[in-house]
Amino acid sequence: MQITKLLCFAANAITITSSWVQLPPHTTKRRVAEQTCLSLLNSCNTLTALTQIHAFILKLGLHNNPLVLTKFASTSSHFPDAIHYASTFLFPSNGPLPFHDAFLFNTLFRAFAQTHDSKPKTLHFYNTMLRFDVSPNKFTYPFVLKACAGLGNLRLGESVHGSVAKFGFYEDAHVRNTLVHMYCCCEGGVGFAWKVFDESSKRDSVTWSAMIGGYARVGDSARAVGLFREMQVMGVFPDEITMVSVLAACADLGALELGKWLESYVEKRNITKSEELCNAMIDMFAKCGDVDRAVELFRGMEVRSIVSWTSVIVGLAMHGRGLEAVMLFDEMVEQGIQPDDVAFIGVLSACSHSGLVDKGRCYFDFMEKSYGIVPKIEHYGCMVDLLSRAGLVNEALEFVQAMPVEVKPNQIIWRSIITACHARGHLKLAKGISKELIRKEPMHESNYVLLSNIYAKLRRWEKKTKVREMMDMKGIKKVPGSTMIEINNEMYEFVAGDKSHDLNKQIYDMVDEMGREIKRAGYVPTTSQVLLDIDEEDKEDALYRHSEKLAIAFALLSTPPGTPIRIVKNLRVCEDCHCATKFISKVYKRDIVVRDRNRFHHFRNGLCSCRDFW
């Protein structure tokens, strides 16, 4: 309404004659018309109004006016559907092409950046720009490179990199930093990012953050932390965004001491505790084993987003504190925060890790009925996991069979059913599904490992050997189990049978001593866990070489009595290590916190927080 009134007013104010549109640009009347259009566009907020203004622009003969066109492009970014309209106006399929310059294109890119699926459009108009011989300027490339980053297309990125060099913008800090970022977002691009980073003569906190974030994203967390240390040596001060990436890397490593140091560093340096920084800090504390601190930080936040809530819910879930996680989810809903699909994954996994089957079923229904969130494969995965872990294997199978056709069960879902069948003794079923999986996905190592473990449990050693031979033949290698531990701010990694450590002899002596002590307390080795056709004594020996036991022995040697021990495993904890760790916690009076691939186990006085349910 308002726009229509304004248009009438403007039309009356400017007496349109056939002669004035031909007036030179600086004529007062023309400037009045131009200014009128600009202010109309300023107050425009609907597509209808925009189309009316468009007609007005044409009527006034301002379709070639750079100021008006640019304003038109930027206005269209403020509400949905308008950008498409604007781009058809700016690039008509027939008729003469209006005026274009780099600034106009940049304005369009900025408008695109605020919408979804903006990347292909940005690249399309970047190509248009080149086709019309409009030279990009230094402001153009960050938009274009970000579009490449969003698409994760390395080849495309490289070709744009070529243009950056050609137009001479490689030395511009913004452009170069976005190049680093772009390469980090493309699969296999970190090496290219490093090259750009390495060639940069001036690196500011953004350059460092982009590279640190890149390493953190690809899971090279140790390198990310290393780079952060180097950044400090070089005298570049990290800001809150740098800290978010370092915290993510620290969370991945499970390095609590480092995490605590990062927290105090933020305090000491007075780094702004943005909402994102707090979220990253919550996630870090939860993943480093101190979920209470994560909750404390969460409670202390003034403004919490869905990410803050989800981070702490997922944190509690990982630690097996499912009831608290569920209560927090309910509290969030009560406070009027709309849960999203990730929040539902969090709450469903909380139910799964704590055996809250009925609660999980309720949330799964609630998600679609109350929030219209269509369950994705991940949500189905959570449900299958929930049912399988609870031993409801048949129900899990029925659930998979009832899945809508558009959400086909993936290998992960089948694997969680196999694991459950394996644990609950449904070996025939597990064997059938594993064979099918190998047929469908012949290069995935865990399918072979599952089948091989089933044969071992059935004591079919010849079959088991055949599976291993098949793996060798295809060149498939099992991911070796490893355990990390942080001692005196240093990370140490152990693999099974590791002899590379300086204290090698003492560690193995300690492992032997541990074995004797826990046996005296009632521990019986779970030799069926050793899936080799060897005699019982050798099997026991193989169990004692597990990386987890080596790391615990090293911790017992290197830390004062009573100190908690925290370790991080790359795979799920095996049954025997789980049992042995319970005894170690009792005999040596140590709290032992183990993070495995799925969750945390807090061992204290012979018991585990997972209540042997994992």
Add this chain to the structure above:
DNA sequence: TTAGGGTTAG
């Protein structure tokens, strides 16, 4: 008159 790096997920 325009531009750069970040957090939650089976």
